Amino acid sequence: IERRTEAVFAYTPKVEYTQWEPRNEVWGQNFPRQYNRYMQTADTSFASKYNGGAMRDMLAEDPRLVVLWAGYAFSKEYSQGRGHYYAINDIQNILRTGAPMEGQKSPQPSTCWTCKSPDVPRVMQEVGIAEFYKGSWDTRGAEIMNFIGCADCHDAQNMNLRITRPALVEAYDRRGLDINKVSHQDMRSLVCAQCHVEYYFQGEDKYLVFPWDKGFTVEDVEEYYDSYTFKDWTHAISKTPMLKAQHPDFEIFNSGIHAQRGLSCADCHMPYMNEGGQKFTDHKIQSPLNNVANTCQVCHREETPKLIANVYERQDKIKQNRDKLEELLVRAHVEAGKAWELGAKEIEMQAILQDIRHAQWRWDFIAASHGGSFHSPIECSRIISTGIDIAQESRIKLARLLASYGYNKEVPYPDIDTKEKAQKYIGLDMQKLNADKEKFIKEVIPQWKKQAEEREKTYAIKNL
């Protein structure tokens, strides 16, 4: 009857474990409420208009992506991210990591594991940071087995939030900032900024770096990459030295009104909840649109459908022009391909390729940030505008160049209205890729799992 005692926090730890314990279920014995909700990130039943926990094959939803990424692993398979629960499954199953077996290596480096598991800080502790990144992705296949979890964000001693990924600390260092001196509210975003950020692999040894030295805007990062003449890959059709943008959610979020008003990621993606009078942080990290009552409505009095409509309206308006830019980029790549075909010279193409690089970079910055269109719609829209301008500028130059080679008309738009057609168009042998992957999943993954199980049996845990 009396619920006054609820105000007092009841905590009786059940187990004691080490600082780098990677298994969520072990931490979960001490913090069942957080653990149970966290395991709910396995839920794939919610799909919003563009996001949600469901599996979405982005290449099927939008086959133009295949052409934009021709020559790069993303053209093989790319999905909209889902719950943290799937981080390991997804990186194992994705075609991008290939089928490393029978002496073959994965086309990806070990660095790819960095944002997928609390085994990462554990192994980094053991072998060192630079050493961890080295080698191909399969090198550490048996080491990395637990999906993203408690040890990624929490100090085992006191449950304080902590940063476990060196790339973030180093990026702060290079900007002359001390990440140990930030506020608690900042930490509620910075734990996410370990992963939900644009990154690249520096040098031969694929050291993970966040490209923030010149600032956080799309232009700042572009300038950073240009000053290194860095490229992620060379485009298969246009031969452009390309940049790939990856989920700059933290960077874009910071340019929006919610960040300016002091919100952190956790305010919307990990709202507080009450259960039996206990307040705690909802660890089912997901789209806030699946939980408007506890997120938006804390600050906004509008009805749920209205708030959801606000989000969709922003996403729709940005998508309209992003789609346009996508089409223009396909055209630019194809037109550049035509120019090469007609014998265009390196020096004639240089300015054009630089434009294509910059335009696609801007497109990708927005496309890769799945929350961006809501987090900071005005900035996203601004960036898309500049991308359209630059893409079209490259096409004006191409029109002149093509004309000078005697081709003075529109270059036909390729027939790429399904993922299959598009992948065929850029010359991918999907059957082989899929068959190899299937074999890899059947034969190699179970071995990795078994090794991991054996290893984990040796971890010291004390029952209290």
Add this chain to the structure above:
Amino acid sequence: IERRTEAVFAYTPKVEYTQWEPRNEVWGQNFPRQYNRYMQTADTSFASKYNGGAMRDMLAEDPRLVVLWAGYAFSKEYSQGRGHYYAINDIQNILRTGAPMEGQKSPQPSTCWTCKSPDVPRVMQEVGIAEFYKGSWDTRGAEIMNFIGCADCHDAQNMNLRITRPALVEAYDRRGLDINKVSHQDMRSLVCAQCHVEYYFQGEDKYLVFPWDKGFTVEDVEEYYDSYTFKDWTHAISKTPMLKAQHPDFEIFNSGIHAQRGLSCADCHMPYMNEGGQKFTDHKIQSPLNNVANTCQVCHREETPKLIANVYERQDKIKQNRDKLEELLVRAHVEAGKAWELGAKEIEMQAILQDIRHAQWRWDFIAASHGGSFHSPIECSRIISTGIDIAQESRIKLARLLASYGYNKEVPYPDIDTKEKAQKYIGLDMQKLNADKEKFIKEVIPQWKKQAEEREKTYAIKNL
């Protein structure tokens, strides 16, 4: 001590006047608080980054405008609007209305007066609506003398808000809406929507029409004009059949978050103020940035500089791409001019000119709405993006066309970095225009004033 009694005794109507009394000072005797603040719209001391009550010569601030409007009166003179107090002064003094004297007529129609004075509904009552619009601007020069005022927005009987401009009522009618059935909160915007909207002059008799039949978005209105093959003028350089957009503040505002949350224009431009224990409506209609405390801060707790920075950030981001689009449009006009020069045929130019028309329409829709970049930044940004795409599309076509006429390189950008250079470039004889206007102001305006004075003496006013 008790100041409540002030309220009761404050009001003793001093005068009785007719429904169409145009003189603010007459109404002002009954409502001194509102009148005194309204007269403050004479204040020109405040300039914000892009707006405010100060006089700003837009052609000097941005000479590209001159080229965009080549062949149209706006290229002669255009200022950023200022307080309602100046409505009559400004339309009399602007070069756009010309120097109608010595048998010459103004290049503008009477319709131009519509949004400048409470003499307008007065005269319309007398002569009829269609009749009012007919004839050149000077026809009614002596009739229209009081700047925008009480009778434009209020019913003299009971001070209710009322709509006095037929164009708004007719536009509502055509959409099947009854403007007499709107809420009071809607009226607090609709009185502004009598003037702060996009309009055009229909037919020979220049009937004032708001082009909302297909909707309020930039695309809807474009479709409306295209379906009529309406044009405001033909561009002097590119020969494009152009559209001019005028201050679609109401339309754009309605697409923004503040409108979606139920705000009206009066909430920010006519906030309540408190004097002598009475809350009344501040009639100093102006930029809210000159009065953040009573506008924004009633709803937002942030510091004044921060709120102003929010506004500027939105304006800057939209301006960045609007400026870009402006440059592209100058280029497109000049390139089209070059094509004509080289002998391009009507049929070859058609699609190109349609693109230029649409692109500049989108640019102008945003440029002409002085509040738009804050009222609805996401929509403004969306529109600019589509404008950039279309402008560049026209330039791709032009590149191909020019190449086919043997001109396969960049067309030089004109030297137009001052208003003077730009006006010279499009062939305006500014000296003559200015001299004529000066004479007109010295000789004709005083006559108009005198006639008005005589007339007003005859109006029935009863002192109580």
Add this chain to the structure above:
Amino acid sequence: MIHLIKRLIPPDKWKFPVLIMLGIFFGLFIYSFHISKATSYLSDNPETCINCHIMVPQYATWNHSSHREFTSCNECHVPHNNFFSHYYFKAKDGLRHATIFTLRAEPQVIHIKEAGVQVVQNNCIRCHSNLINSASLMVHNVNHKTNRETRLCWECHKETPHGRVNSLSSTPNALVPLLKSPVPQWLKELTDK
């Protein structure tokens, strides 16, 4: 009437158990009345509202607002037009809150109900009518009063008095005078085992 009472009196052989039951019910009622400090709800003391900690965020924000000096919760949240609706509303609301609280069905983010909105709005007007309505214009214009009073005051005065952030956990560390437990110490000691 007598007939009615007669029908309510149980047959003889039931009398004793019914008496016992009634005693138990009555005792439980007194107990819960006491333990939930229901008596306090008859008063206007804001501290009674935080009898149950659910109301702490609203208490804390009110307590930091300019209205603290002049306005108790009930000044805003209970009708003041007459004695009967005052207590009827209070009882109705109070019972619903208590039920939801006891069932642990309270949402994380509590929203004011439509009925409550009207009550609060009327109370804003009750205190501030001199400021918001112009006597002169009321003479002049029959619509003036409704025009001024139909829009919710806190559409503009968003932060009055509870601020904007609304959640059971929005004031986690607020220092509020949580009432002392009405359960005697000895009973707690006995039941704690």
